[in-house]
Amino acid sequence: MKIGNGYTLHETMENGEKVAIIATGIKRKTNNRKTGDMVQIWILLADQNPIVAVQSGLDANTICQGCPFASGQGCYVNVGQAPLAIWKAYNKGKYPKLKPADYGKVFTGKKVRFGAYGNPTLIPLAMVKAIASVSKGWTGYFHNWRELGQTKAKAYNAYFMASTETETSFNLANTQGLRVFHANIKQPENTVECLSDSRGISCADCQLCQGWNKKAKNIWINPHGSKVKKAIAATA
Helix, strand or coil, X not given: CCCCCEEEEEEEEECCEEEEEEEECCCCCCCCCCCCCCEEEEEEECCCCHHHHHHHCHHHHCCCCCCCCCCCCCCCCCCCCHHHHHHHHHHCCCCCECCHHHHHHHXXXXXXXXXXXXXXXXXXXXXXXXXXXXXXXXXXXXXXXXXXXXXXXXXXXXXXXXXXXXXXXHHHHHHCCCCEEEECCCCCCCEEECHHHHCCCCHHHHCCCCHHHCCCCEEEECCCCCCHHHHHHHHC
C-alpha cells in the first residue's frame, strides 16, 4: 500500500445531512504552531460548502451541534481556508477510502488531532479506539455531550474532552463525571491553563487533552481567534 497524504475514513448521516470524516497531513507536516505536527481529522458536511453551512446555520444542527460558537458566533476556525480546500478536494475524489485493516500503516507513530473542525463524536467509537490504539497520542474535543446523553458522552470522554463555555455548562459537565476543556475569560478553580498559552507547548507535545485517558485536571483556555469578541459574548 502506497501511503497518501489524505483519506476518507467514514461517511455518515446527521440530521438528514451527509457527513464526511477526512484525515489529512499523513505525509506532510502541519505548520500549525499551536497544535504542532499532527494528523488532522476533519468532520465536514459532504454536500454543503462549509462557508455556506456557517452562513445558513446548518453547521450548528449537524457537525457543530452543541457549540455556541457555531454559525459565525466565535469559532476560531476560518472555514474559508483549510475546511473549504479539504471539502473541495473531497468532492473531487482526491481522498480514497481507508480500510480499518490499514489504520496501522497510516496512523502508527503519528499524533492525531480528532476534530480539527467539527465534533469527533460523529466518528464511530470503534474507529476512534482503533486509531488511538496505534497512534503515538491524540487530542479531541466535543461540544455535543448534552445531545449524546450521559452514557454515550462518557464513552467518548474516555478519549475526548467535553467542551464547555459557561459556568453553568462547566458545572453540569463535571456533575456528569466528564473531563472538561473550558473556554471562558474566567478560569474556574482546580483547572490548569492550556499549556500552549501558558508555556508555549504544542498540543502534539502536551497531550493532556485525551479525556479520561489522562488522569489530570480540567483544562482552561481564554477564548481566541479572529472572532474573539463574539466568542467572549457567547460565554457570558
